[in-house]
Amino acid sequence: MSGSASVPVTAGRVAWGTPAARWMLTATVLGSGMAFLDSTVVTVALPAIQGDLDTGLAGLQWIVNGYMVTLSALILLSGSLSDRFGRVRLFMVGVAVFALASALCTFAPTLEWLVAGRVLQGVGGALLTPGSLAILQAGFREDDRARAIGAWSGLTGVAAAVGPFMGGWLVQIGDWRLIFLINLPIAVVVLLIAWFKVPESRDVTAAQRLDYSGALLGVVALAGITYALIQWGAVGGTPAVWTAVAVGVLALAAFLFAEARSSSPMLPLGIFRSLPFSVTNAATVLIYGSLGPLLFLLVIYLQEVSGYSPIAAGAASLPITVLMLLLSARSGELAARIGPRLQLVVGPLLLAAGFWLLSRLTEDAPYLTGVLPGVLLVALGLATTVAPLTATVLASAPERHAGLASGVNNTFARGAQLIGVAAVPVLAGIGGSSGGASGADGDASALADGFGTAMLILVVLCVLASLCALLLPRGGMPEAAEAADRGSPPEGASSPEPLDRAQPPRFCGVSGPPLRSCPGSTAGSGADDPLSE
Structure with missing residues (x-):
């Protein structure tokens, strides 16, 4: 037996193409894919949940945000915990917590129990998601890490793309509770592989005091x-x-x-002394603060107002994931050649144009001419923006804090989605009712009236993100400012291994930027890569 049940083995010894590599990649892809899949299938099932649990829009917001609250707040801490106590061990704890929470969601008799399960799922997601990439980063040989993380990124992207179809199909053939039940057998498989086949690793210099x-x-x-x-x-x-x-x-x-x-802060404030780092994180907040409400409101609008089936509503936003899978590596390569400023100015404007088109959506608009053009512009805007945004965040921080910088950016993105889902419906006049049949009907009517206003609010957020990008210097990637390093954790605190930040991101998930790295296609592509471009 290897892995978490025995004494930790030396990290960085696993070679690409070996059985050990396949076991490690299988465990991390299935674990992360379970969390990514859950985030997309839940959105598709919201109208069915609304009818079954007799709740209004406010209840649906809590189903989404209950997960995001704990996930956003605990991601940075969980990275430090995994470095200190063992990456595989924390990954397994996260998978187990996520599975238990999924069981609670499956059998939840009321909205309150379902929200409690979603909050607990956020805890599990915060533990397992950063652990997945940390296991690959520490376990593979240096020459094979980019390829391994590239395969992980592409395969989990496929899981995100499959989610809307699977969620819609499960809702239509059975019950919304099936979207949580499918996590249980996946979790059992992941735990068995991680326990018996994945070698443990930890950072022996990690800080003893955690925040x-x-x-x-x-x-x-x-x-x-x-x-x-x-x-x-x-x-x-x-x-x-x-x-x-x-x-x-x-x-x-x-x-x-x-x-x-704090002597060992979870969020060292000194890192924000770097202007490019602060600017790109401000743009991240605005961009993901607009993306969260779009994904939340659009799928409900299409089902409750336009009469789409769950499968059709879930598939409506599929072009976003597909275009990001196809174009993110090329977008990252372009940013590496010309610098990120132009793309970070133009990308949010494409997003704004997409939101403006969607603001004109009517109840009976056909998909091809009413919905798809706006969705395609949103997809092009994200594909243009996300890769250079992530690369700029990493380049703006000192090399030894690349993991911290990426974790901060991911936390900001998820927190922005959380606040956006809560705030934009209120600002647009789409209020949550107290429940009941009339409450659900009232929510649908309010959504029909306020959807266009909500999309116009998102237009403003994206224009502001474009204006933020104008503060970035012209030319190539910004260099890390020394001032940022003065706010770093003290000697002995946990730091990730250096990453090759010259590589353009291959695929960064729609739900948030990568937690450690989002590797490029240059080092991770080839015949052996299952998702090479």
Whole structure:
């Protein structure tokens, strides 16, 4: 027996093409793919859940955001935990927690139980997702890492693309609960492979003090602000809503204060002294803050207002994933040649144009002429933007903090999606009702009236992201500023192994940027790569 059941073996010894490599790739792809698949199938099933659990739009927002709250707040901490306690061990804990949470979602009798399961799924997702890439980074030989992570990225991208079809199919042939039940056998297979076949690794220099207080304050801040935004749309400015606002804002202020004073901060604030790093993260917040509401509202609109079947509604946004799979590597290569500034200016404008077209969507608009043009522009905008955005974030931070920089960017992206899903419906007048048949009908009517306004709000966010990119220097990739390094963790803190950041990203998921690296096709392509371009 190897792996987590025995003494950790030396990392970096696994060669591409060997049985050990195949076992390692299988475990990490299945584990991450389970989380990625779940994030897409749940959105497709929301109208079915709404009817079964008798809830309004506010309840659907919590089903999405319950997962995102814990995932966003715990990702950075989980990376440090895996370095300290063992990457395979934390990965297995994450898979087990995700499976238990999926079982809770499967048998949830009420909305409250389902949201509780989604919150627990976020904890599992935060533990297993960064662990997947960390296992590959530490386990493969240096010459084979880019190929291994490239295969992981492409295969998990396929899982994200399959999700809408599978979710719609499961909802149509059976019950929405099946979308959670399918996680259980996958989790069992992953745990068996990880226990018996995947070698353990850890960072012996990892910091002994971990920022648990920062993680707790982050959860409270996100939960308080999200609760206030969702409930404002549902019930208005009640004392409970204002209390949540106060708790969220105070927790956010306490989080920033704690991170500034901590000797081992989860989020070293000094890294933001780099202007390119700060600018690209601001653009990330605006771009993913618009993407989250689009994916949430469009699939509900198509089913509840336009009468699409679950499969058809899920497939409507498939061009986004397909074009990102096809074009992200080329977009990264272009950014490496000409610099990221032009693409980060033009890409958000393409997104804005797509959202503007979707704002004109009518109830009876055919897919090919009403929905597809806007979706294609959104897809082209993301394919133009995401790869250079990720590469710029990595290039703007010191080399030894590439993992930290990518983790921060991913946290910002997921947090922005969380806030966007909560805030945009409120701003557009699409309020959540208290439930019941009339409540569901009221939500559909409000969605029909407010969908165009919501898309116009997303247009504004993307134009602001384009303006942010104008602050980037012209020319090639920015270099890491020394000032950013002064805010780094103290000596002995966990740091990832250096990454080859010259490689353009191959595929970065729609739901968020990569947590460690998003490798390029240059080093990871070829006949042996199952998804080579």
